[in-house]
Amino acid sequence: MVPGILAGKTVLELGSMIAAPFAAHILSQLGATVIKIEPPAGDTTRKLVRGGPSGTYIAYSRGKKSICLDLRGDDGQAILDRLIAGADIVLHNLSPGAARRLDVTYQRCAALNSALVYCHIKGYGEGPLADEPASNPIAEAATGVMYANRVDGRPSRLGPSYHDQFAGSYAVIAILGALLAGDDQPERRNLDLGLYETGLHVAARDLVAVQLKSQLLGRPEQEPSAEFAxxxxxxxxxxxxxxxxxxxxxxxxxxxxxxxxxxxxxxxxxxxxxxxxxxxxxxxxxxxxxxxxxxxxxxxxxxxxxxxxxxxxxxxRVLTVPQAREPRKYAEFDFAGYAFASPDLPLPAATGEAEPNLPPPLLGEHTRPLLAGLGYAAAEIDAFIAGGAAHVHDPDAEVWAKPARAAE
Structure with missing residues (x-):
């Protein structure tokens, strides 16, 4: 079995919604072990469909390990210290304020593990909005995409959260670059990426096209992409x-x-x-x-x-056509009693032969074994769980609410 290019690397993901979880998904597909650190309520995408996981969670968290911690207390922070000390990459998309409150900062991580690569995907990079939150539709609105995409004359988001996924992809590029740079360039291991700045770069073609056409025509021109006309x-x-x-x-x-x-x-x-x-x-x-x-x-x-x-x-119908099936370009797995097929990263030379068809983790599914792997004794683990610093999966909990029975 040929491993992925990141086999042996451990990633800590403190992610919610799409950007950081998508980046961690790519790193997982490249062979890394991804430990998803979740708060007691879990990633937001765990509760979006009938009180249970959405397609985002199922597609982009498969194969990860879930440890559920309350980082607001000293015990949760002590556990995080041990996780950071043994990791190769820390990746998150906490807001700047939340990152400071939970002390998930480069300074804290570098002090615990000087070789670690730290990547923070946030709303904005350096500038007057650096501490402000931003989401995919905000990036679309602020970078010109939404202005040109209208439904009944009203500027509207594209639908899929492509800017989040672009930001996740850019984060992976930066992380791989930092790993290539080696230990003698520590400045390359502190990575800060703005969703807004990602959107600017993605929009560069259209922004330049508007400038070109405006200058050629001698008047303001708002139509960026001629081929669509x-x-x-x-x-x-x-x-x-x-x-x-x-x-x-x-x-x-x-x-x-x-x-x-x-x-x-x-x-x-x-x-x-x-x-x-x-x-x-x-x-x-x-x-x-x-x-x-x-x-x-x-x-x-x-x-x-x-x-x-x-x-x-x-x-x-997308995954039923021959091009998607031969050779199969997706993984099939069962999760919470349902069958799913999710497309794989289309880079077989880099992904290698990873452990096949692993589903996404249930909330806290790996809390106990991960804590044991950090060196905690069973009694200590029980104390963490009893005190609320750590949480484990409840096997009796329903993943999705059952649909109401139709009136007879």
Whole structure:
């Protein structure tokens, strides 16, 4: 069995919601052992669906170990000291105020373990808002994404929390860089990453595009991405009521679509500029051509012509298609009486052959064995649990509330 590139590394995750848990998920997929340190109430994502775990928790906490501690007391802090001393990486997305109150700071961690890599994902980096909290939609609103994404004219969030996941990915890049830097560059082991600054970097293309177009046109311009305004580029419904997404970015793309759809090439629509001037005509032509054929027939023609397309799939169908299944690109596991399939990190050369198909942990599921591994005797562990410094999973607790019985 070939281990992942981070096999042997231990990560302490003090994370909630998405950014830090997603980063720790990637580190876990790369072979690290992730210990998820949770407060008595657990990660917020444990209580979002019928009082139980959401898809976020199930997808991004699988394979982790859960230790449940109350860090507001001396005993909880003493346990944290031992965990930090034996870890390689501390990763969290506590607010700056909470990090100070719980003393989960770089100074405390470095004093206990000088070789440790410390990464704090927070709302904002250095600047006047450095101590303010921020979330995924705030990052979208503040970096221009939400302004351009509107539902019924109202600026709206994208839906998926991509900025949180980008921040988690950036955190992993920084952590891997710190591990590569070695012991002679301690300054690289104190990592501070803002969700807002992540959003700025992700938006760089669109922010620069607006500047370019404004200067070329000589007037303010708010349309960042020209391709989204291109006629023939988007989703259309086929004869059998399935949705197909067409990529119509270049003149060659248009020619290939015309060949696939059996359309005579119109010299008045040969260039993108011409098609933009006749947007309504192009849209009507594409719509009629797509509506005339069932999905499979149209897809075969588009594939033969080398045109870019895909079906617009609902979430329940995504993992049923051959590309997702062969070779299988997801792990299957059981959790709390239900079966799940969750996509894996698509880097097999880096992930290696990790322990297969582990579910996410129940709250406090590993508290006792982890405390024993830190050197605490059974009597000490019992005292921590009795005093509330540590918590263990209640085997009788329901993970999800049962749906109410339908009225008879």
């Amino acid at each position: 291109m006629p023939g580029y988007g989703a259309y419904r086929t004869a059998d009521q399935r949705w197909i997404y067409l990529v119509m970015l270049t003149d060659e793309h248009w020619r290939r679509f015309c060949r696939a759809a059996g359309l005579a090439e119109d010299p008045d629509l040969a260039t993108l500029r011409q098609r933009r001037r006749q947007r309504d005509t192009v849209e009507a032509t594409v719509r009629a051509a797509v509506e005339a054929l069932p999905f499979d027939a149209l897809a075969a023609r588009l594939a033969d012509a080398g045109a870019g397309y895909t079906e617009v799939l609902s979430a329940d």
